[in-house]
Amino acid sequence: MLIVDDSAVARALIARQIEPHVRFAVVGAVSHVDAALAFLATDRADIILLDVAMPGMDGITALPSLLAAGQGARIIIVSSSTPTGGAAAVQALAHGAADTLVKPRPQGLSEFSDALLHKLDALALRGERVMAAPSAPPPMIGKARPEIIAIGASTGGIHALAKLLAPLPSAMTVPIVVTQHLPASFMPFFAAQLTAMARRPCDVAEDRMRLRPGRIVIAPGDAHITFAELGDGGAAIRLRYDRASSGCLPSVDPMFASIAQIWGDRAWGIVLTGMGRDGMEGARAMKAAGATMIAQDRESSVVWGMPGAVVSHDLADLVLPPDTIGAMIASGAVA
Template sequence: MTATVPIMTSPDTEPRPVRTLVVDDSVVVRTVIERILNADPGYRVVHKTNSAELALGYLAEEAVDLVLLDIELPGQSGLAALPAILRTNARAKVAILSGNCEEGSAVAVEALALGASEIVSKPGSGSFGEQFSLTLIDRLNRLFADRPLRSTSFQPLIPREVQPAAQPLACLGIGASTGGIHALGQLFAGLVAPLGVPVLLTQHLPASFTVYFAQQLTRMTSLRVKVAETGDFLAPDTVYVAPGDANIQLRRGLHGRVIIALNPERTPAGNLPGVDPMFASMADIYGAGAAGVVLTGMGRDGTAGARDIVQAGGWIVAQDEASSVVWGMPGSVAGAGLTCAVLEPDAIMNFVARRGKVSA
């Protein structure tokens, strides 16, 4: 059993402002964004620049918490520079602020897959009104909602010998939200051999993202990827993606085969799709053969469902705090004592395969 060791530190009751780098080719936009952010005590623009190359030069010398990045830049595009920005300042969160990266578009999903934490549509010139200011601050506040709460840090202890589960793995469920698309790329990159079981995936995304998200997933893994539909029979080594307007739930059909039954009802917390109903349904159908993975995301979605899985004899793995964009969902399940491991995404699938004792 993998343990987590809480290391107590002094809580930040008054966290320092979020140090922000603004990268946009328009001097007007840079000035407006600086005015909006500096008017809020939670943010401070420490540097502005008009190119990705100059931004990387600044980040090589200075650390920031947030990069607001345009896509269309002179020279290297923001999208092309995104991986290098994240490598140069690994702790920074990158929010794409662009008029050419609409939410739900293929470019938006690609940006999220590359590691962007948020997508904010930039209005046209002269349209930066009060509503945009409120929307921008609200979206950014969600990314940094856990800053005052980080009084406890969990460091994973990875055993040399992973204890097998009570039953062989029969179904794997994965839940994620903010930052999840990038984390999923790392998670599937760590899958060296098929698990031999169906994989259910709930990523908090609007319905407009679903098609592009599924297409992006097919480039991340050799497993078959399918947007879940009511009536689908679960097959091994297939990833069933929750559509943006329904929860994945399961039932047994003829001859005991497991079938997807989508549910359009929001969870009590307002999530749709939700991780909790997916995990709860897995616990009902698979019992101790169910396992869940909770990746980066804000809120607590997945905690109630994870408890159902554990009570049924199954087990839960959470993403570690250091690699999470927001350690809300994984931090909640870890803090509730429901995890058997807290790991970086690229180590999770190896752990799952070993603990699940799935025969080749």
């Protein structure tokens, strides 16, 4: 991996946490973005640990260039500028970072080392690095347009959501509900980011909130989204706090299962990049009810755990990169 940080002390400190673990190797350590780009022009790194505040180009601005130069490398932001729940952390994830981590302090070095290795292991589960293929023309699904679209995501999901939502026309009235694995403190910033990405209002779900056309609703970080039918034909959100079988809170499974009960074959479910198997049991319920299930492809996923589980259990009608999913929705398959 490549460490990019203007502090020599930080570079050495981070490298020392990695070096004892033979499954990872530091192949380079540089002090600014231009040096990182020069390194990547001749050498490869599977993972880049990137600071934000540096001389010249800052880390968040540099993300697109580093992702292109890295040819499939995954980037973890390691910076005191991206505390958990901060707007900068959400912005980094939206621009393509796979994850974020706060820089270590002397009294918290052990916790930093454990957290860093956990995140590195999660990215290593992706297996052999592959390049994303150019997007093909969007396929079409023969079923009638859905009355609701539900999306589940985890590691790498914010960037994937940005690619999926960008092509959607602002006039689209189908409501979109999202369960993204994030802490509760992230959610206000995440909602604001999705509002800008999708050019439509995005709300953090509240209990008994009515589902409204043309809006996005995201699960809060401490509850599952489920739904209750209303007498006038609409639906309201009901939040649940019980433990899901996946162990996740919020979990994609309760959202999908509830949608299957109410909308059946009038719903689409989409599972984007993420570690683990959350969403697989819910996808099974949606398929049994006749819903359409779409999974993100391996090549474009940061971690092909959640979508891979859906695909391996033969629950996906289509397996596509996020931009193609969005183009399919925008092209007329969904009005």
